[in-house]
Amino acid sequence: MSADYQPKPEHKFTFGLWTVGSSGADQFATTFPVRGPKTPAELVRLLGEVGAYGVNFHDNDLIPLDATPAEAEQIKKDFRAALKETGLVVPMATTNLFSAQIFKDGAFTSNDPKVRAYSIQKAMRGMDLGAEFGAKIYVFWGGREGTETDATKNPLDGLKRFREALNFLCEYNNSQGYGYKFALEAKPNEPRGDIYLPTTGSMLAFIETLDHPEMVGVNPEFAHEHMAGLNFMHAVAQAWDAGKLFHIDLNDQNYARFDQDWRFGQQNWKQAFFLVKFLEDVGYTGSRHFDAHAFRTEDYEGVKDFARGCMRTYLIFKEKARQFNEDKEIQALLAEITPASGEMEKFEGKFTAEKAAALKAFSFDRNAIAARGLKYEKLDQLLTDLMMGIR
Numbered sequence: 215m216s217a218d219y220q221p222k223p224e225h226k227f228t229f230g231l232w233t234v235g236s237s238g239a240d241q242f243a244t245t246f247p248v249r250g251p252k253t254p255a256e257l258v259r260l261l262g263e264v265g266a267y268g269v270n271f272h273d274n275d276l277i278p279l280d281a282t283p284a285e286a287e288q289i290k291k292d293f294r295a296a297l298k299e300t301g302l303v304v305p306m307a308t309t310n311l312f313s314a315q316i317f318k319d320g321a322f323t324s325n326d327p328k329v330r331a332y333s334i335q336k337a338m339r340g341m342d343l344g345a346e347f348g349a350k351i352y353v354f355w356g357g358r359e360g361t362e363t364d365a366t367k368n369p370l371d372g373l374k375r376f377r378e379a380l381n382f383l384c385e386y387n388n389s390q391g392y393g394y395k396f397a398l399e400a401k402p403n404e405p406r407g408d409i410y411l412p413t414t415g416s417m418l419a420f421i422e423t424l425d426h427p428e429m430v431g432v433n434p435e436f437a438h439e440h441m442a443g444l445n446f447m448h449a450v451a452q453a454w455d456a457g458k459l460f461h462i463d464l465n466d467q468n469y470a471r472f473d474q475d476w477r478f479g480q481q482n483w484k485q486a487f488f489l490v491k492f493l494e495d496v497g498y499t500g501s502r503h504f505d506a507h508a509f510r511t512e513d514y515e516g517v518k519d520f521a522r523g524c525m526r527t528y529l530i531f532k533e534k535a536r537q538f539n540e541d542k543e544i545q546a547l548l549a550e551i552t553p554a555s556g557e558m559e560k561f562e563g564k565f566t567a568e569k570a571a572a573l574k575a576f577s578f579d580r581n582a583i584a585a586r587g588l589k590y591e592k593l594d595q596l597l598t599d600l601m602m603g604i605r
């Protein structure tokens with residue numbers, strides 16, 4: 215099979231308006247934009263040109279916070295026309311609950327009841343807007359839900375407030391018949407000193423405490439798990455195992471650094487490869503959403519290079535995963551590494567009293583078992599050769 219690495223709609227590659235629309239301003243005191251603004255309709259055309267499938271937005275990526283109703287209508291009209299022209303769809307929408315000053319101490323978890331109520335109002339309006347464009351996934355990233363000092367807030371109050379807000383919004387979803395699935399996105403820190411529910415694993419446990427757990431899943435992000443020093447693919451696998459992988463944010467990020475939001479596969483090839491292989495092997499059918507930014511050295515041609523690069527790298531790893539799965543030597547090694555149950559079969563599976571008694575009485579040759587070399591070095595080098603293109 216020859217791979218052309220061209221993005222197609224069935225690959226479900228999506229970008230946020232905020233990603234290709236990023237001005238390149240960074241988070242330091244010297245911050246300044248390096249790219250002029252583009253309208254949402256212009257960004258849709260840019261994404262159409264590079265071959266994306268869909269575009270996602272925060273309420274205020276589309277409609278600025280202080281837009282008049284007439285301005286909002288015009289923006290929506292232009293955006294809708296660009297979608298029609300390019301064939302792009304809007305699979306996901308979300309609320310900006312972090313940029314405006316009112317969110318300086320959080321949104322749903324703020325200590326101020328007015329801020330909490332305003333946040334729920336804004337999320338309902340954001341859901342209305344997303345539904346107008348056909349979004350079926352609604353993301354909640356609690357960017358400012360946290361603290362710099364725990365003198366200010368009890369984390370139990372934070373959890374209670376976050377839960378109440380989501381329960382309210384699940385009921386709103388039902389009352390409007392929107393049919394959204396909610397996807398909770400964890401991040402350990404930045405912009406807060408500590409953000410509540412810092413990892414995908416924390417979110418998965420929290421979801422089970424909601425009134426409508428079936429409506430709520432996760433949106434794991436590569437960079438966020440790496441910021442926490444974790445293995446992203448393992449977090450994604452746990453979400454998948456729980457039936458909760460509703461969305462995914464792909465980018466790249468070195469460990470132990472500030473939030474970098476790099477082009478997918480820019481740095482950590484191996485982690486990116488294992489992630490793509492996982493998604494393709496299990497048959498994940500959701501969006502492959504790139505939540506990343508072009509380097510601030512780029513003009514808009516560079517932004518297109520960035521967007522094309524995210525998709526191309528994904529497709530290269532997809533092809534490498536196929537090669538890995540079909541490579542005879544690799545597969546033979548894998549078979550050797552994972553022997554059939556053999557005489558252990560009688561001990562496997564569900565507990566019975568007889569099985570437990572037989573297992574307790576069985577005599578293992580511990581040293582002989584431990585002496586077996588597992589050939590993981592060989593396997594991993596075969597993978598390296600394959601990824602480097604010499605296999």
Ligand code: GCO
Pocket residue numbers: 272308353354355357399401435463473505
């Ligand atoms: C970040 C987050 C955001 C969210 C976005 C959608 O680190 O800033 O990843 O980009 O994904 O707000 O919820």
Ligand code: MN
Pocket residue numbers: 401435437438473475505
């Ligand atoms: Mn992020």
Ligand code: MN
Pocket residue numbers: 355399435463505
């Ligand atoms: Mn994200």
